[in-house]
Amino acid sequence: MRVHVTELVNGDTLNKDIYNSYGLMVISSGTVLQSKEISKLYLHSIDYVDILTRATLHDLEPDKLDNPYLSSMHSEYISALQGIESLFAQAFQDGKFEHEQMESSFGPLVINFKQQTDVVTLLLTLNSKDDYTYQHSVQVGMISYYIAKWLGLQEEEALIVGKAGFLHDIGKCRIDESILNKPGRLTETEYTEIKQHTIHGHEIISRSIGSSVYSRVALEHHERMDGQGYPNGKKGDELHFYSRIVAVADVYSAMISSRVYQEKRDLLTVLKELNRCSFGELDPVITQTFIKNMIPNFIGKKVMLKSGETGEIVMNNPNDFFSPLLQIGDQFCDLSKQSEAEIDTIFM
Numbered sequence: 001m002r003v004h005v006t007e008l009v010n011g012d013t014l015n016k017d018i019y020n021s022y023g024l025m026v027i028s029s030g031t032v033l034q035s036k037e038i039s040k041l042y043l044h045s046i047d048y049v050d051i052l053t054r055a056t057l058h059d060l061e062p063d064k065l066d067n068p069y070l071s072s073m074h075s076e077y078i079s080a081l082q083g084i085e086s087l088f089a090q091a092f093q094d095g096k097f098e099h100e101q102m103e104s105s106f107g108p109l110v111i112n113f114k115q116q117t118d119v120v121t122l123l124l125t126l127n128s129k130d131d132y133t134y135q136h137s138v139q140v141g142m143i144s145y146y147i148a149k150w151l152g153l154q155e156e157e158a159l160i161v162g163k164a165g166f167l168h169d170i171g172k173c174r175i176d177e178s179i180l181n182k183p184g185r186l187t188e189t190e191y192t193e194i195k196q197h198t199i200h201g202h203e204i205i206s207r208s209i210g211s212s213v214y215s216r217v218a219l220e221h222h223e224r225m226d227g228q229g230y231p232n233g234k235k236g237d238e239l240h241f242y243s244r245i246v247a248v249a250d251v252y253s254a255m256i257s258s259r260v261y262q263e264k265r266d267l268l269t270v271l272k273e274l275n276r277c278s279f280g281e282l283d284p285v286i287t288q289t290f291i292k293n294m295i296p297n298f299i300g301k302k303v304m305l306k307s308g309e310t311g312e313i314v315m316n317n318p319n320d321f322f323s324p325l326l327q328i329g330d331q332f333c334d335l336s337k338q339s340e341a342e343i344d345t346i347f348m
Contacts, residue, residue, distance in 0.1 A: 002050050005041045008033055013052045017117060017296075020044040024316055025296030028118035040300070073112040077126045077138065080109045084137045084166065092173040096208040106141055106166045110159060119146055120267060120297035123256065124348050133172055133180065136253050141166030143249035147286060150293045151245070164217040165246045171201030171218060195230045198222055217243045221250050226280045244283040248290055251277065266346045268298055272322040295321045304345040313346075 001015070012033045018026045018041065026044045027037055033051075041049065083105020090097045116122060122142070127135075144165030148158035172180060175197050179190050186194065201218030209215075220234065220243035227235030239247075252274055258264035271291055278287035298313050303326060305311070311328035323336035333341055 001052065002048055004048055005038065005046055008038050008041075008049070008051070015050040015052050018044075018046055018049055019296075020046070025299055027300060028121065028297055030116045030118060030121075031300075037300075073109070073116060073122065074126060076109045076112055080105050080138045080141075080166075081134050085131070085134045087167075087170065088134070088173040091170055091204045091208075096204060097170070099209045102163065102167065102209075106163055109138070109142070110145065110162060113142065113145055113162075118297045119143065119294060120301060120346075121348065123267060124301070124346070132257055132259050133169060136250075136257060137166055137169050139253040139257075140168055140246060140249045143253060143290075144246050146293070147245050147249060147290050148242075150289050151286065160213060161242050161245055164214050164242050165249050167201070167205060167214055168218050168221045168246050168250060169197065169201065170204050171197035171199065173204075174200045195222070198231050213240065213242055216240050217246050219243075221246045223247070224281045225283055228281070244286055248274070248282050248286050251282065252290070266343055267294075268322060268324075268343060268346060271295070275322070291321065298324060298346070302347050303343050304347070306342045306344045 003012075014027060014029050014031045014033065017029045020026050021044075026040060026046065027033075031037060083101065087097045087102060087105065090101070119142075123139070141162045142165075145158050145162030148161040149155075153161065175194055179186065179194055182190065198219050198221065202215045205212070205215035205218050217240065219231070220239050223229035223232065223234045223239050223243065224247075225236055225239070225244075227233050252270060255265055255270040255273060256267055271294060274282070274287055275291055278284040295316055299316065301313050303311055303313060305328075309328050311326040311333065313324045314327045314332070315325040317323050317325065317334070317336050320336045323334070326333040326335065326341075335341055335343070
């Protein structure tokens with residue numbers, strides 16, 4: 001339903017991403033518009049937008065009116081967390097899992113992926129207090145799916161990549177929890193053991209659904225382009241393309257997550273670190289595609305600076321993706337020119 005901005009009312013939901021004349025995303029699809037968002041459209045001289053028909057919104061359950069996409073996604077996300085936990089338990093006990101159970105755990109989540117392109121919002125919203133390993137598995141599956149789509153892969157291939165990401169750490173079911181959750185530095189023996197999860201994952205998946213790209217991704221997701229990864233020190237084109245996609249998703253999810261030995265880091269700072277990794281460790285094309293598609297989704301997100309000040313990201317810097325323009329009160333702060341101002345947290 002295409003309408004002029006003057007016809008918008010609070011509660012209308014965008015059906016398509018909105019970009020300004022510079023090609024920068026202003027507001028993402030799925031956003032429920034309120035006065036603040038409508039004012040932003042005026043500020044960027046946007047004339048027309050596509051919204052969901054208001055009849056569709058009225059048919060939704062009352063508790064989903066705040067954001068129907070995210071509410072539905074959250075329910076499926078929790079189900080996927082429970083599903084991967086069950087797969088880990090089954091793999092630990094039987095040495096394999098049921099393929100149908102994997103499909104039923106991850107499949108419904110994908111339906112919602114197609115309706116929400118703002119991955120930053122998803123990562124900020126879908127954050128439970130469940131065990132890191134399970135949440136990480138779901139996140140990697142989700143991010144891998146999106147990267148595959150951004151790289152131009154067809155839906156069928158993107159689904160395979162997403163499932164490979166979902167299963168990539170299944171071998172950790174055989175690693176002692178005292179090692180997985182150790183707060184301090186691992187000993188050489190412990191590190192050697194934890195590296196075995198890639199081999200265990202390959203074995204478990206092969207026993208469950210046969211030798212396949214899923215088992216290969218489980219084996220290769222810690223290999224690196226420069227040959228410095230594990231377990232076999234493969235490099236470059238020796239690695240399956242899907243393994244290289246999942247590796248990027250794996251590193252990003254791990255760095256934005258809070259763990260016993262690591263504090264959670266904001267999503268934008270981690271993208272900057274990922275950019276550094278693209279010069280040797282991670283596939284540069286895949287990594288830069290991920291960064292390019294993530295950056296526009298930070299517009300409109302709230303930030304807290306290390307100084308304690310709060311503001312909002314209002315524009316990306318085309319010359320420095322990781323130093324956006326902020327609005328703090330009625331003042332603007334260009335992080336590319338004010339190096340003393342650092343983002344501590346990004347939130348909704």
